[in-house]
Amino acid sequence: MASTIDAAARDRRSVAGRRGRAARRFGLARRSAPLTLASSLAIVAALLVATPVASLLVLAAQPTAEVWSHLIAYVLSTALRDTALLLAGVGAVALLVGGGTAWLVSLYDFPGRRLLLWLLPMPLAIPTYVSAYVYVDLFEPLGLAHRLLTTWLPAQDAVRLLPGLRSLPGAIVLIGGVLYPYVYLSVRATLQHRSAELTEAARVLGAGPWQILRRIALPTVRPAFALGLALVCLETLNDIGASEYLGVRTLTVTIFTIWLNQGSLGGAAQMSCLMLMIVAGLVVLERYGRRRGSVALSAENPRIAARQRLRGLRGGLAAAACGVPPLLGFIVPLAFLAYQSAQRDLLAQAGAGLWRDALATLGFATLATLIALLLGLAAVLAHRWRPTRLQATAEAVAQAGYALPGLVLAIGLLIPVLALDNGLGAVSAMLGWSAPGLVIVSFGAAVVAAYVIRFLAVPTGLIKVGAGRIPRDYDDCAVVAGARPFAMLNRIHLPLLRPAMIGAVIIVFVDCLKELPATLLLRPLNVETLATSIYQYASRGSFEDGALAALLIVLASIGPVAWLTRDAASPSGPA
Amino acid sequence: MRALRILTATALIACCGVSVTALADTGEVNVYSYRESKLIQPLFDAFTADTGIKVNVISASSGLDQRIKAEGAGSPADVLLTVDIGRIDEAVQAGITQPIQSETVQAIVPAQYRDPNGHWAGISMRARVVYAAKDRVKADAITYEELADPKWKGKICIRSGQHIYNNALFAAYVAKHGEAKAEQWLRGLKANLAQKPSGGDREAARDVAAGKCDLGIGNTYYWALMMNKDPDKKPWAEATRVILPSFEGGGTHVNLSAVLLARHAPNKANGLKLIDWLLGEKAQKMYAEVNYEYPVRAGVAIDPTVASYGPLKPDPLPVAEIAAHRKAASTLVDKVGFDN
Numbered sequence: 001m002a003s004t005i006d007a008a009a010r011d012r013r014s015v016a017g018r019r020g021r022a023a024r025r026f027g028l029a030r031r032s033a034p035l036t037l038a039s040s041l042a043i044v045a046a047l048l049v050a051t052p053v054a055s056l057l058v059l060a061a062q063p064t065a066e067v068w069s070h071l072i073a074y075v076l077s078t079a080l081r082d083t084a085l086l087l088a089g090v091g092a093v094a095l096l097v098g099g100g101t102a103w104l105v106s107l108y109d110f111p112g113r114r115l116l117l118w119l120l121p122m123p124l125a126i127p128t129y130v131s132a133y134v135y136v137d138l139f140e141p142l143g144l145a146h147r148l149l150t151t152w153l154p155a156q157d158a159v160r161l162l163p164g165l166r167s168l169p170g171a172i173v174l175i176g177g178v179l180y181p182y183v184y185l186s187v188r189a190t191l192q193h194r195s196a197e198l199t200e201a202a203r204v205l206g207a208g209p210w211q212i213l214r215r216i217a218l219p220t221v222r223p224a225f226a227l228g229l230a231l232v233c234l235e236t237l238n239d240i241g242a243s244e245y246l247g248v249r250t251l252t253v254t255i256f257t258i259w260l261n262q263g264s265l266g267g268a269a270q271m272s273c274l275m276l277m278i279v280a281g282l283v284v285l286e287r288y289g290r291r292r293g294s295v296a297l298s299a300e301n302p303r304i305a306a307r308q309r310l311r312g313l314r315g316g317l318a319a320a321a322c323g324v325p326p327l328l329g330f331i332v333p334l335a336f337l338a339y340q341s342a343q344r345d346l347l348a349q350a351g352a353g354l355w356r357d358a359l360a361t362l363g364f365a366t367l368a369t370l371i372a373l374l375l376g377l378a379a380v381l382a383h384r385w386r387p388t389r390l391q392a393t394a395e396a397v398a399q400a401g402y403a404l405p406g407l408v409l410a411i412g413l414l415i416p417v418l419a420l421d422n423g424l425g426a427v428s429a430m431l432g433w434s435a436p437g438l439v440i441v442s443f444g445a446a447v448v449a450a451y452v453i454r455f456l457a458v459p460t461g462l463i464k465v466g467a468g469r470i471p472r473d474y475d476d477c478a479v480v481a482g483a484r485p486f487a488m489l490n491r492i493h494l495p496l497l498r499p500a501m502i503g504a505v506i507i508v509f510v511d512c513l514k515e516l517p518a519t520l521l522l523r524p525l526n527v528e529t530l531a532t533s534i535y536q537y538a539s540r541g542s543f544e545d546g547a548l549a550a551l552l553i554v555l556a557s558i559g560p561v562a563w564l565t566r567d568a569a570s571p572s573g574p575a
Numbered sequence: 576m577r578a579l580r581i582l583t584a585t586a587l588i589a590c591c592g593v594s595v596t597a598l599a600d601t602g603e604v605n606v607y608s609y610r611e612s613k614l615i616q617p618l619f620d621a622f623t624a625d626t627g628i629k630v631n632v633i634s635a636s637s638g639l640d641q642r643i644k645a646e647g648a649g650s651p652a653d654v655l656l657t658v659d660i661g662r663i664d665e666a667v668q669a670g671i672t673q674p675i676q677s678e679t680v681q682a683i684v685p686a687q688y689r690d691p692n693g694h695w696a697g698i699s700m701r702a703r704v705v706y707a708a709k710d711r712v713k714a715d716a717i718t719y720e721e722l723a724d725p726k727w728k729g730k731i732c733i734r735s736g737q738h739i740y741n742n743a744l745f746a747a748y749v750a751k752h753g754e755a756k757a758e759q760w761l762r763g764l765k766a767n768l769a770q771k772p773s774g775g776d777r778e779a780a781r782d783v784a785a786g787k788c789d790l791g792i793g794n795t796y797y798w799a800l801m802m803n804k805d806p807d808k809k810p811w812a813e814a815t816r817v818i819l820p821s822f823e824g825g826g827t828h829v830n831l832s833a834v835l836l837a838r839h840a841p842n843k844a845n846g847l848k849l850i851d852w853l854l855g856e857k858a859q860k861m862y863a864e865v866n867y868e869y870p871v872r873a874g875v876a877i878d879p880t881v882a883s884y885g886p887l888k889p890d891p892l893p894v895a896e897i898a899a900h901r902k903a904a905s906t907l908v909d910k911v912g913f914d915n
């Protein structure tokens with residue numbers, strides 16, 4: 001997914017072309033503190049992400065010939081097929097639902113739109129494995145749906161009517177149903193500030209609505225679609241809980257089998273590298289696919305298109321179309337968790353421990369979100385201000401972490417982090433200080449580092465898409481007018497990047513709240529997060545006892561999502 | 576960016592709340608656990624009350640051996656708790672353990688449930704058994720071998736063949752009958768499945784209760800948990816009964832939760848104290864009561880629900896030998912396409 005929208009940026013550069021280069025020659029080429037800071041941060045970000053990948057490569061260097069002959073003979077074809085089908089299915093669901101709803105709320109006004117605006121991203125708060133457990137519980141035989149059906153039908157006939165959720169199609173719907181907000185948020189950030197002029201020009205030239213959609217609207221949101229889709233696919237690839245529970249054998253599940261049951265960490269690392277290569281391949285393919293499709297924005301018309309009002313049946317249909325996804329992806333699981341928490345009286349049983357877990361979760365998540373946002377911003381701006389090959393590479397590498405499944409990332413991170421930790425210990429021992437122990441791990445820095453590495457792709461990607469929509473003319477004008485980079489950042493880029501940054505903060509924060517495998521392995525002694533605390537119950541099969549912790553994750557997500565989407569509702573910025 | 580300022584403030588406040596690990600100390604012991612910490616916390620609380628030694632815990636589902644290995648000589652780990660023979664094997668292979676020199680272990684833990692070299696010792700046991708449909712299955716006894724018999728065609732439900740519980744059962748089969756016969760058996764079992772392997776052990780009971788299949792494969796404690804601790808799931812347990820299967824000419828397949836002593840344990844003495852304490856009557860009774868497991872110590876009463884399954888006759892195969900065949904079992908599962 002690395003730099004999914006490079007092409008667009010490049011094309012725009014050729015439009016802003018000579019002017020931009022000239023301006024840079026006179027303006028930004030000068031050394032300046034923000035530029036140096038951004039460049040260094042971008043390189044730090046790239047190095048941070050490269051660390052676990054490098055350590056993974058070292059692990060993968062072990063000879064594992066017998067593992068591979070076995071994999072090729074019996075496993076790989078099924079795993080690749082299932083993974084491909086799952087990705088294609090989940091991607092299609094997410095594109096349709098996320099893209100469709102973003103389209104409706106951005107272009108039209110209809111009853112309930114304001115409520116839906118903050119409900120639509122909410123399924124983000126529901127971890128995929130929670131959704132899987134909840135829906136299997138409700139829709140498998142003897143569940144709520146079955147009991148309702150048996151009021152009209154004999155039990156065995158009712159069983160036949162139930163959807164088989166523990167299957168590939170079931171996994172596609174359940175995973176897609178909670179991951180579509182990645183596409184929604186990314187497309188919404190783009191559509192929010194769509195310009196009226198293109199559509200109006202097309203209409204004047206006699207284009208019908210379909211032609212406008214195909215030739216104007218879709219090309220405009222293509223980078224946003226691509227980014228959202230990439231995030232959905234990578235999140236799907238990372239999933240293990242839901243896939244295993246629903247009986248889908250993906251590459252990720254295979255990696256765990258090789259490592260844990262067949263005792264070959266080297267084989268698992270090689271498999272992870274294969275997965276990274278597939279991801280890289282997809283990125284190249286995607287960029288190749290839209291090498292000629294590009295949109296050059298002009299700075300001249302900052303007029304935002306007005307939303308069209310839908311009334312009556314059409315308004316109702318639009319509200320329903322936007323209401324169903326959050327109902328299924330958010331409200332039903334939320335109600336299930338609330339019901340289980342109440343029925344089991346979990347709140348009364350929860351001691352101070354739960355609140356301490358919640359605080360730890362918030363601490364890790366907020367810190368990681370801020371760092372990721374800062375590094376992502378730096379990577380994009382450094383590349384925009386000084387588009388050298390080094391900065392382009394840094395920006396691309398910064399997005400690679402998302403492709404690593406959480407536990408693989410954690411394993412990759414263990415070795416370098418602890419080597420550093422042990423090194424610090426040795427140095428302090430040499431200086432005659434008392435042994436500090438493993439400070440990086442014991443203060444939770446390893447967890448935060450893992451979050452930043454894994455989720456850095458989100459701010460980098462979203463901000464890059466957002467920055468792509470800021471006309472180069474603005475930079476050039478600012479430079480010509482003598483603005484220093486810091487003023488330019490403060491007065492042009494940050495305000496215009498707000499929707500993208502808000503989207504990034506929501507996604508990263510909520511993703512951090514949910515993160516499980518890396519947290520489990522890298523956290524300090526005696527520290528639990530809400531996600532690890534759910535796991536404590538889920539892994540012994542009584543997931544419902546963790547309902548309160550799951551509910552807290554959801555509640556912790558509602559705050560920022562609601563608040564930030566409200567903020568984003570007021571339009572600002574250019575065309 | 577008011578949002579950012581508020582976020583920063585939250586981060587600072589919350590970070591103060593993150594507790595910091597306790598380092599090596601005379602009054603502490605650090606436990607790395609594959610067992611859910613919520614489950615063992617009552618045990619640790621009792622240990623602290625008895626001995627005054629504070630227990631610090633980290634629990635995870637996998638990779639703790641890699642963490643201890645990476646931590647190296649500076650590792651704070653004293654004791655490693657596992658819930659499956661697979662993780663025992665990994666830890667020993669990774670070279671992160673040392674022999675447990677304890678007379679209590681020698682005296683209490685039967686030889687079959689501890690490492691000949693002393694690197695690990697079993698604490699409690701669970702059996703992998705059959706949940707049979709009460710109204711459709713007449714048999715009172717069943718063998719593992721029989722599960723591949725075509726008479727059960729389309730009647731068995733089970734979770735993924737790569738799940739550690741099944742992996743250990745299949746490894747025991749390989750250890751007993753050899754790879755060729757185990758492959759045949761797995762193909763037979765696969766042919767008898769009512770559906771693609773998925774879900775967990777509780778879903779096996781649920782599918783039997785719903786009439787999808789007649790036999791579900793699950794662990795002993797899941798059934799007791801559904802029966803006693805979860806009103807929603809009680810009907811699933813009530814529609815089934817537990818049969819303790821056995822290998823032909825042998826006994827029931829039993830898996831272990833075990834304890835290991837870390838190679839660089841900074842609080843070795845306290846670690847040994849904890850290990851001995853876990854084998855004491857009080858702790859063993861808690862294992863039986865809280866999690867419906869079979870205590871490894873002879874003479875400790877088991878829970879009445881677990882007792883209702885009938886007397887457990889564990890298979891005599893040493894656990895170390897089962898662990899040695901895990902990889903073969905896993906590759907066979909792939910080979911016969913068990914999970915496809």
